Amino acid sequence: MENRNFKGWLYLLPALLFLGAFLVYPLIDVFVYSFEEGYNSASQTYYGTGMYNYSYVLHDPYFLQALKNTLLLVAVTVPVSTLLALLISVALSSVKPLRKLYQTVYFLPYVTNTLAIGLVFMILFKKTAYTDGLINLVLNFFGGGSVDFIDGPYWAKMLVLCVYTIWVVMPFKILILTSALASVNQTYYNAARVDGTSRFRIFYKITLPMISPTVFYLVITGFIGAFKAYSDAVALFGTNLNAAGMNTIVGYVYDMLYGDSGGYPSYASAAAIILFVIVLTITCINLLVSRKHVHYSK
Amino acid sequence: MKIQLQELTKSFPGRGRNSSRVTAVKDFNFEIPDGELIGLLGPSGCGKSTTLNMICGLEKPTSGRILFGDKDVTTLPPEKRGVGMVFQNYALYPHLTVRQNIIFPLQNLKGKEKLSKAEMEKRAMDAAALVQIRELMDRKPGELSGGQQQRVAIARALVKLPHVLLLDEPLSNLDARLRLQTREEIRKIQRATKITTVFVTHDQEEAMSISDRIVVMKAGVVQQIGKPQEVYDDPVNLFVAKFLGTPPINVWKGEIRNEKLCIGDAVLLDAPGQKDRAVFVGIRPEGFVLKEDGPLICRLGGVEVMGRDISIVSTHEASLNPTIRSIISTETKVDTASETVRFAVKPAKVFVFDGSSEERIRI
Numbered sequence: 001m002e003n004r005n006f007k008g009w010l011y012l013l014p015a016l017l018f019l020g021a022f023l024v025y026p027l028i029d030v031f032v033y034s035f036e037e038g039y040n041s042a043s044q045t046y047y048g049t050g051m052y053n054y055s056y057v058l059h060d061p062y063f064l065q066a067l068k069n070t071l072l073l074v075a076v077t078v079p080v081s082t083l084l085a086l087l088i089s090v091a092l093s094s095v096k097p098l099r100k101l102y103q104t105v106y107f108l109p110y111v112t113n114t115l116a117i118g119l120v121f122m123i124l125f126k127k128t129a130y131t132d133g134l135i136n137l138v139l140n141f142f143g144g145g146s147v148d149f150i151d152g153p154y155w156a157k158m159l160v161l162c163v164y165t166i167w168v169v170m171p172f173k174i175l176i177l178t179s180a181l182a183s184v185n186q187t188y189y190n191a192a193r194v195d196g197t198s199r200f201r202i203f204y205k206i207t208l209p210m211i212s213p214t215v216f217y218l219v220i221t222g223f224i225g226a227f228k229a230y231s232d233a234v235a236l237f238g239t240n241l242n243a244a245g246m247n248t249i250v251g252y253v254y255d256m257l258y259g260d261s262g263g264y265p266s267y268a269s270a271a272a273i274i275l276f277v278i279v280l281t282i283t284c285i286n287l288l289v290s291r292k293h294v295h296y297s298k
Numbered sequence: 299m300k301i302q303l304q305e306l307t308k309s310f311p312g313r314g315r316n317s318s319r320v321t322a323v324k325d326f327n328f329e330i331p332d333g334e335l336i337g338l339l340g341p342s343g344c345g346k347s348t349t350l351n352m353i354c355g356l357e358k359p360t361s362g363r364i365l366f367g368d369k370d371v372t373t374l375p376p377e378k379r380g381v382g383m384v385f386q387n388y389a390l391y392p393h394l395t396v397r398q399n400i401i402f403p404l405q406n407l408k409g410k411e412k413l414s415k416a417e418m419e420k421r422a423m424d425a426a427a428l429v430q431i432r433e434l435m436d437r438k439p440g441e442l443s444g445g446q447q448q449r450v451a452i453a454r455a456l457v458k459l460p461h462v463l464l465l466d467e468p469l470s471n472l473d474a475r476l477r478l479q480t481r482e483e484i485r486k487i488q489r490a491t492k493i494t495t496v497f498v499t500h501d502q503e504e505a506m507s508i509s510d511r512i513v514v515m516k517a518g519v520v521q522q523i524g525k526p527q528e529v530y531d532d533p534v535n536l537f538v539a540k541f542l543g544t545p546p547i548n549v550w551k552g553e554i555r556n557e558k559l560c561i562g563d564a565v566l567l568d569a570p571g572q573k574d575r576a577v578f579v580g581i582r583p584e585g586f587v588l589k590e591d592g593p594l595i596c597r598l599g600g601v602e603v604m605g606r607d608i609s610i611v612s613t614h615e616a617s618l619n620p621t622i623r624s625i626i627s628t629e630t631k632v633d634t635a636s637e638t639v640r641f642a643v644k645p646a647k648v649f650v651f652d653g654s655s656e657e658r659i660r661i
Contacts, residue, residue: 135429183389185389187386188391190356190385190389191385191389193376194354194381195403195406196377196378196403197402198406205394206391209391209393210392210393216356224402295392295393
């Protein structure tokens with residue numbers, strides 16, 4: 001028995017080594033840095049240990065702005081994108097003609113470069129002294145005034161970021177949900193039809209529980225993905241996110257490491273650990289909630 | 299409730315370009331008397347499930363009519379027909395408990411038919427009691443055995459008090475012993491509720507054992523309808539004869555010569571008034587009689603003792619089955635050392651079919 005145990009570990013060794021070196025060690029390292037004040041990666045020196053880094057980060061208005069932006073982004077985009085994707089997937093699975101075409105159209109954003117999409121969004125939403133983007137033209141048509149979505153009020157910028165994020169994350173969700181819907185055995189629907197179940201009840205009582213593991217997977221990865229948002233904001237508002245007031249937590253970490261205000265690995269580490277704790281908490285809550293509502297078939 | 303199927307036909311569009319339509323069921327005419335248990339029997343792809351789905355309303359017939367009682371239900375959706383259906387894989391909702399599964403159809407009722415919670419509970423418990431699963435009500439389907447799931451599915455189909463109960467291959471997912479037991483129970487429940495029941499199976503033994511009447515189908519066409527024993531004793535063509543009976547019927551190449559039925563040189567029976575032609579001869583396993591001067595001489599392959607009977611395995615060049623299986627009562631002694639075995643036949647167990655049309659020739 002002991003011998004077999006030993007062999008098992010031996011087989012796991014390569015994977016464990018890689019995971020340890022590239023995943024566990026850096027994680028611990030970041031954790032350690034976050035307590036070392038004024039750590040300098042070039043000279044490998046620091047002048048004290050303690051909670052100061054956390055205190056600094058939590059009092060930094062830029063971080064608080066980034067935290068607010070990120071939380072808002074998560075709160076808006078995860079539910080909206082998941083619901084929309086669910087709606088579109090159900091619609092997709094109930095149409096027969098042109099389904100393949102629709103699927104392709106909905107999947108296109110996934111294979112398109114984020115920055116290119118950002119450029120298109122900028123053109124759509126922009127307003128300069130001379131020209132209006134398409135969105136503003138539409139607003140004007142309905143009698144509204146032009147809004148500078150890219151460089152204007154906070155709510156406008158946040159709106160663009162949310163729309164953009166939803167648009168970018170949806171294709172993947174639609175893809176996964178469509179295949180989950182397709183894998184639900186048709187006889188369940190037949191059985192429900194024989195019993196005269198209404199369409200809404202079929203969806204709510206049969207379809208949704210059947211695909212609940214997939215929905216749950218998308219919600220969890222959606223939360224994590226949204227918390228780690230960064231490139232989306234850059235694509236829309238450029239690299240100086242603090243100036244635009246549209247920074248995210250990951251953006252803040254990046255800025256602390258390399259940005260204009262760069263060279264503060266300790267603050268960056270503290271911010272990264274804070275993000276880690278937030279994501280971990282949310283994921284745990286998700287798992288707890290899911291126990292009641294997610295049905296794994298045996 | 300009486301069910302009438304009139305000229306019922308279903309064809310599906312063929313796949314790919316230029317492919318013609320596939321006819322699954324053709325001109326099905328049958329009147330199912332009230333309260334009978336009918337077995338639709340046939341090999342895979344013969345259209346029996348399609349027929350069931352049309353009775354259920356899950357599929358619309360291409361032409362023809364379906365009447366429940368005197369009411370034409372051909373175009374009615376399934377929920378308006380008052381049918382209960384048990385699916386082959388049971389289709390129990392895995393995330394709901396047994397109780398929730400059984401109540402599910404009742405919760406769909408609207409308007410005047412709407413039931414109170416207490417009534418629903420009572421109906422569900424009644425249905426559960428009928429199939430003896432009252433103690434399983436709070437389990438999930440995944441925690442039940444195949445036989446128990448089957449009962450839940452039947453309870454769910456019965457809870458609406460349907461006029462017609464439809465079962466699609468109800469026993470195919472059960473092991474052999476459970477199958478025997480469950481088919482008896484289906485019979486019992488059907489007798490108790492007196493619901494007109496149609497069930498589909500490819501297992502002839504299953505159909506024979508519990509049906510009031512069986513319908514044998516092949517390639518969408520009804521071959522024969524009748525009481526199981528009648529169909530077994532009097533098949534209309536070679537297909538029906540081959541399909542019914544275990545062990546299966548022994549089929550031989552033979553001919554009618556000078557008003558005699560012959561297999562090779564062996565003269566089996568008289569065939570008065572029949573003109574000479576090539577025929578297939580079907581002999582039921584129990585149609586053989588060991589006889590020292592019997593006309594049919596076969597090479598002895600072996601003897602299998604089955605308790606009550608013995609089964610003699612032999613071969614013959616004119617036989618279309620690789621081995622001939624004949625069932626003889628144990629009182630007869632068989633000389634196992636002998637190389638050959640000689641049989642006479644029981645005339646009632648011998649069927650003659652035309653060599654080309656495979657239709658029955660009555661001699």
